[in-house]
Amino acid sequence: PDPVHLRVEEIPEFAYLTGAAREEAGTLLTRAAALREAVLRHGALIDRDAVWELKRRALELLRAVPASPGRRAAYATFLAEGGQALDDHSTWCALAEAHGPDWRSWPAGLRDPRSARTARARGELLDRVDFHCWLAWLTDGQLAAAQRAARDAGMRIGLVHDLAVGVHPSGADAWAQQDAFAAGMSIGAPPDAFSPHGQDWGLPPWRPDALAATGYAPYRDLLRGLLRHAGALRIDHVMGLFRLWWVPQGHEPRRGAYVRYDAEAMLGVLALEAHRAGAAVIGEDLGTVEPGVREALAERGVLGTSVLWFEKDYASGENPEPLPPERWREACLATATTHDLPSTAARLTGDHVALRHRLGLLTRPLDVEQREDAADVARWLAVLGRLGLLPEGPGDEEGAVLAVHRFLLRTPARLVGVWLPDAVGDRRPQNLPGTWDQYPNWRLPVADASGRPLSLEELVASPRLQALVDEVRALAGAGPRVGTGVDRPPRARGPHAGPII
Template identity: 40%
Template structure:
């Protein structure tokens, strides 16, 4: 009898030690028979045997790397007999599946009244009884036998099904087959905005690092009231979208860990973005007002407001103290107050994951900066009696964490509404990080969904000859499927909230992810396959439900055919102009950009327009020793001189700057403003659906946000803008650049 479960498969085991990586490499056999067996088992698990890097070099995964990955998955591979037993068990599980724990069907027409349910086995001959219970509770039943359509063996279902998440039951008359699965019906492709005349619009907007926003009223760190102001400013200027860095929850006990791409949770928000003066209880909270009159607090606040970099520990200390005061004022409101009613509705909608996140945050306060694998073992499981006791005994602390999420979400919604009212037709553009910290709430809540014994990153390339190790645990594709893709669905849905567009960082992870086996380095990494078609179906369904466009960050080692599939699925390609070159090095003309794309000059990991023109990034890399074993500053500067010539030629070709525009950086603000406006006008001419101007460039910034390859050598994710939002809209550079974009869009 087949009775699949939506819980974690037995393959998985969580590391027990504090470091979060208990897998050790033994002296695995090296006989040809063992190597062949490992190759076979690794292929069953989804390990790709080889890959081509960006330069076309072929890399073959080693036996030791494959064995280490299988160990991380919880498979014993110490001997040939172990591998053979694991292979037999894996094949037996596959053979027992009729459709498996989850199946995704893609809609081909609006009135589709029949479906072919793909079967895992082509040996089924007896009719099967099926029952489908749709999301809204309707039940459909029938009985049919398997049929073949080309190479596909499937079960015909004569039923009209709505898009959504449904329950499927399959039964055979003799009782040999009894399978319950999640059935996901999804649109054929993702949602994209359209013009009234049916054509694809050409939109533009502004991208910003939220924490970097400077204003007269914020507390040394950009907040959601600043975002609201930026939304109004952008909408009033004709922009349709405002893009953000990931605003995921980070670690409140460790505010100095500021990277938005290594979050505590991708499901929830960073409460340090709350604008305190926008909290409804702020004006009527004597405790908060008294606290702010403390000379020490006032001085710390003044220093933070004037600093060139965000002092996260100082900002967190002051903000969290005042937020506790505001929460106490909120908690004293009568139960029938509108704020209390809205809070209860928010908590109810957030469900079990929100409750567990609030408990995790409370436990973090209890155990300080220790990662959760270092907590007492009784607290490693969110469902332990000890965790339940904390939730009961520290109910007020848990409520505080829930309230922080409630207020952050409310202010984010308010900013999104301000953009809509100002004419921003697309809305907020949010950014989904490619992973979450192994020490964070997401892994604690869903340990089976992650492979904590492995990390992921990027293979070696010209910019990183040793490869990149991002130190994050990968989703386990086997576990995700067994869980009906629940963690992935919840994550995508959470990040589409209050958004009209979602950027998926390292979108290739939908197809494959570069795993670094435990005990090895990125040089020994290999690619693990993911259920690409199914994940695309989930994205399409959630995209339509939220009316949220999807942008895939497709930079780096991009597999053949990936961008073509993105276009078929209505996923926008992420095009950085510095990388859009012909083989000769010439910049591609704007009319060669694909329509299904987001075009932008640069990103948080690259130099700003002015910084690139001046060669600031070259100087920094050499000063920090980031140029390899044989640095040649003169050669790098010569290449940058050539880049300036090529950019100038591209802009002259389009008639955007005069032919005698100086190629040598002069530091002349007027010339740099002309360059910035011309560069943006160049991109605005492209057919790309969205053109994004980075706020750093609209402020004329020289330094960049993040320098890859650095940790403490550079103040990553801390640099504040030199221009305040209060005067930005009236600045000559902003007006000149926006006018140039609007003239083309």
């Protein structure tokens, strides 16, 4: 977890600020409110760097407040449990403050985490190293509190954490574990119908030989950390446990090749750690999936991901018909979309095709793409109408979004997901694969159907969101029932394990 997400006012030491420190904290809060105002009222993008600058200074003020004996003891315990991994992470953070965020451009001796020069620098920057250890402790504590609050509120799963497909090449993981990652390579995806040019994600891949030589320790420790305060884990591009598309740096994605991993070992470690944590596992198995992968995952109780627009009867002809709900697989999270796909409102209106055209991502004429997309949407709306799931009638966008979720809840899927932008009618994708600086990925605030950004308070009060949540709750029936680990598939009372929002 990233300390940029800390709620500073909830840290106990905040209440004990006095004098000039209290006044400065008030000034920082005012500046933070101005950042929110710029996003909510003036359409600015989310500026995480600016947010972090304010929070970092506020946290430095809090660190100067003497802690209680109990909190000092808890911090000491956290340091002992964190060990070398925590020390490496915090050392990287301190060095990044001094030399910039890309360790590959640091002075030669500092590029090696085990060098004598790095050891000296760690001593010289000991106060900043300890500051970043302290931030990790605070973040871990607030994450644990969030999971407790979710469980206390009746959520049987609570937090669902996400395992990304890779790490940033200039970040702390790549610096501290250089032997575990393949230098000069990047992972991505070969050309397919969704991304005709292929994809290069700019992330270094695990080295299969290095993982095996260490008994999969880096992978195991990663899973253990993610599952520390989670009721479930979603694994991005879960096919990467079997093979990954490696792209030589400087080359186009189509010049890459698949590199295989020991899937039995990767799945075995995953099953063991999930069982120990009592957590369910959801794999994002979308895109190019080789034969046998979904079966191997299902055998170990790992749920797949089924997205409405992709679930079709591909044996029905050149223009495959939507797959009837009763024919969907049971061992999956069923959802209308994901963070990498258009929102349902964008799909219904065709806005996503126009956006990809503006950014030069289409490989066919715009009118061809628009006709095919409109025909696909029309087929789905016809199915929803025939099943009696669209009583609002044609032309009602909010009704169609409700109908899509009514359809999902008719499938035997153990979990049904609701994408927050779908709940308020946002038409902009949060992430657009195939773009780098052409689109503001992950910097757009959630907005309503008119494109107006919404605050958290407005989201909670949204009548459109409430209507969708009420519909999902009513149709989900018994609510979530999830098993204790991936070695035993979760069972549900009735057809659904319940919604994830």
